[in-house]
Each structure stands twice: as structure tokens, then as C-alpha cells.
Amino acid sequence: MDQLRRMAIFAEVVAAGSLSGAARQLSMTPSAVSQHLRQLEQTLGLALLHRSTRRLSLTEAGERYHAGCAAMVAAARSAEQALARLRDEPEGELRLAAPMGFGGLLAHALAPLRRYPKLRLQLLLDDTVIDLIDARVDIALRVGALADSTLVARKLGSLARQLCASPAYLAERGWPAQPQDLLQHDWLGGKPGSTGAEMLELHNPAGERETLRLEGRVQASQVTALHALCVAGWGISVVVSEDDRRALTDGRLLPVLPGWKLDDLPVYAVTPRRGEQPAKVRHALDLLALFFGRANGAQATHTAQVA
Structure with missing residues (x-):
């Protein structure tokens, strides 16, 4: 020795x-x-x-x-x-940023953290991208393609998406039978911009793909607003939030073009630092990976949306 x-x-x-x-x-x-x-x-x-x-x-x-x-x-x-x-046990404040549609999802995914009395959870729910450094964010959940960044990204899983509309809207305007029929319907977009146009790519089990350029009748930057508009009968939208899932279950929303699918959206956990992470971040990342892995394996039973 x-x-x-x-x-x-x-x-x-x-x-x-x-x-x-x-x-x-x-x-x-x-x-x-x-x-x-x-x-x-x-x-x-x-x-x-x-x-x-x-x-x-x-x-x-x-x-x-x-x-x-x-x-x-x-x-x-x-x-x-x-x-x-x-x-080491998780302690201190865990600051987690996510799109607004992730609120209910995170309540389930991070439930095991309740057993750590020294841990405080701060959820920053916003559909706009938050600067992790300025907001002192430990973990940010982001959906879709990531922009080039110095941040560290870990893929957690993916989310399924579904075209939906309210029963009242479909009763008044009719059911689209083919993707091209969407051009004759009112579209609820999630990316406000100067053109108001949004590209939508659909595919079916036969391998056919359709790409549509849809002009939004209404544009909303927050998923809560899109959900309310869709349920109220304003038009057809891509719904993937927890509120939308519940509305599909109870019949307030109905699936449109069920034979045509949208590509799943990848979900990433982004952190501002490399190397060894504190216990609070490690535990949260493991729980999120477990949750999204299960959700992806079950065809994304729990889903969430970003603009």
C-alpha cells in the first residue's frame, strides 16, 4: 500500500x-x-x-x-x-424548459422526483425557444430538427402526430377523403409568419407520399390556442398535445385522414453544459428517456406539441 x-x-x-x-x-x-x-x-x-x-x-x-x-x-x-x-440525491432547483403542450406529460414523466424533498422543480413552459444560459435552464425539451448549436442534445424518443377536427366542423364542411382535399378546408397553422403558408408531408402504408402547401386561415404560436380553435370548429389542425389526446378520447376531436400519417417528431433533451451533470439533471434525464422510450414504443400514447 x-x-x-x-x-x-x-x-x-x-x-x-x-x-x-x-x-x-x-x-x-x-x-x-x-x-x-x-x-x-x-x-x-x-x-x-x-x-x-x-x-x-x-x-x-x-x-x-x-x-x-x-x-x-x-x-x-x-x-x-x-x-x-x-x-448524491437530487436537490436544489431543477429548471426545465418545454413547449406549453408538455405540462401534463411532464407531470407524469417526472413523478418519481417527488420522493426527493430537497428538490424544487421550476417548469418554464413556452412555445418560443428559450435561451438556456440567460434563463439558467438545466434541461430544455425540443421537438423536431435541431439548429446547429454548442448545446448538448440527447434524443429521448419521438412523438406521433394526427390530423384532427371537431365533429361540428366536419359535419358542416365534410370529411376530406384524400390529402389534396385539405386544400379546400380551413387550416389552423402553428407557425405564424408573413406568408401564412405551411408545408405538410403525409404518407400512407403503401409508401405514397403527398406534400401540400397549406394557407392557414388562423395562425397561433401557442398550442393552447390551437387546441381551443380546433375544438371550437375553426378548422383542421395537426394535434399532438396532451389536451388534444384527451379531446380525441372523449370525442371532442375526430381524426382526419386516418389512413395517412405524418412523420413522427424527434424529441431531444438539450443541456447547456458538457461533462458530469449534477444528480438532479441526471435523474431527470433518465426519467425523460424512460418515459419517451415507452411512449414511442406504444405509438406515442402520451404526446405533446411545439409550434
């Missing part, structure tokens, strides 16, 4: 670049560090360091020996970190 300790001291001396620097890191005196190095060299029968009044440098033997010593120290630290991760 003494030999292992001396190997660790040697690695620290090389890392610090001096005996005094290593002594400060190890809470030892420089003379004690020097004594351990002499004992290590005597045991090995080789000089590991060239000593001068200005600096230390490795001998050829020291260079070869240092690689193993540094790897040993790194392995020991990694083992300590693994135990710390196992020991």
Missing part, C-alpha cells in the same frame, strides 16, 4: 510541476513529498526525476512509469466519482 501511495504522490508531483505545488495539493510538507519520491526511486532502482533549483523534469524511466501512475490515480478518482453519483 505504501508503494501505491508513493506512485500517487509521484503522479501529483508531475501534474503540479514542483514538489511544493504537489505538497500543497496533498496537504503535506515538501520534505515529506521528497522523501516519498526518494523511497520510490530506491525501490525501483531507477531515477524518475531530474532535479534542479529551477524545475523538475522526467527521466526516460520517469516518463514510462508516470503513464501507469497517472492511470492508477485516474481510475481511483473515477471510482470515487461513481460512488458519489450513487450517493
Whole structure:
């Protein structure tokens, strides 16, 4: 065991670049560090360091020996970190940004976090993209293609989408039979802009694909507004929020063109930092991955929408 300790001291001396620097890191005196190095060299029968009044440098033997010593120290630290991760519980404030349609979904996905009394959850629900650094966000959920960024993204799963309308609207305007029929209907868009147009791509089990350019009668940037408009009979929309799912279940919304599907939307967890994450972030990411993995396997039973 003494030999292992001396190997660790040697690695620290090389890392610090001096005996005094290593002594400060190890809470030892420089003379004690020097004594351990002499004992290590005597045991090995080789000089590991060239000593001068200005600096230390490795001998050829020291260079070869240092690689193993540094790897040993790194392995020991990694083992300590693994135990710390196992020991540490989520605490503090977890700030999570997501589209507005994710409110009910997150309540289910993150329910196991309730068991940690020291953890506070702050949900920032907004359909606009939030700056993670400025808003001090730990995790942001984003749907669809990601823009190039320095942020760290982890794919969690995907969400199914469905064309829907209210029974009242369909009774008044009729049911579309083919994708092209959508051009004759009122479209509720989720991307307000100067043109008011939105591209919609559909496919069926036979492999046919249709791409439509739809002019929105109404444009809304928030999913809550789109849901209310669709239920009130304003037109046809792509519904994928938790409220929409409930409306489909109770008949307030009906599926349109059920034989034609939209591509699923990928869901990502985006974090502003790389490397080791605090326990609160690790636990939340694991729960979200588990939830979206199950949802994707079950044809996205729980869904959410972004503009």
C-alpha cells in the first residue's frame, strides 16, 4: 500500500510541476513529498526525476512509469466519482424548459422526483425557444430538427402526430377523403409568419407520399390556442398535445385522414453544459428517456406539441 501511495504522490508531483505545488495539493510538507519520491526511486532502482533549483523534469524511466501512475490515480478518482453519483440525491432547483403542450406529460414523466424533498422543480413552459444560459435552464425539451448549436442534445424518443377536427366542423364542411382535399378546408397553422403558408408531408402504408402547401386561415404560436380553435370548429389542425389526446378520447376531436400519417417528431433533451451533470439533471434525464422510450414504443400514447 505504501508503494501505491508513493506512485500517487509521484503522479501529483508531475501534474503540479514542483514538489511544493504537489505538497500543497496533498496537504503535506515538501520534505515529506521528497522523501516519498526518494523511497520510490530506491525501490525501483531507477531515477524518475531530474532535479534542479529551477524545475523538475522526467527521466526516460520517469516518463514510462508516470503513464501507469497517472492511470492508477485516474481510475481511483473515477471510482470515487461513481460512488458519489450513487450517493448524491437530487436537490436544489431543477429548471426545465418545454413547449406549453408538455405540462401534463411532464407531470407524469417526472413523478418519481417527488420522493426527493430537497428538490424544487421550476417548469418554464413556452412555445418560443428559450435561451438556456440567460434563463439558467438545466434541461430544455425540443421537438423536431435541431439548429446547429454548442448545446448538448440527447434524443429521448419521438412523438406521433394526427390530423384532427371537431365533429361540428366536419359535419358542416365534410370529411376530406384524400390529402389534396385539405386544400379546400380551413387550416389552423402553428407557425405564424408573413406568408401564412405551411408545408405538410403525409404518407400512407403503401409508401405514397403527398406534400401540400397549406394557407392557414388562423395562425397561433401557442398550442393552447390551437387546441381551443380546433375544438371550437375553426378548422383542421395537426394535434399532438396532451389536451388534444384527451379531446380525441372523449370525442371532442375526430381524426382526419386516418389512413395517412405524418412523420413522427424527434424529441431531444438539450443541456447547456458538457461533462458530469449534477444528480438532479441526471435523474431527470433518465426519467425523460424512460418515459419517451415507452411512449414511442406504444405509438406515442402520451404526446405533446411545439409550434
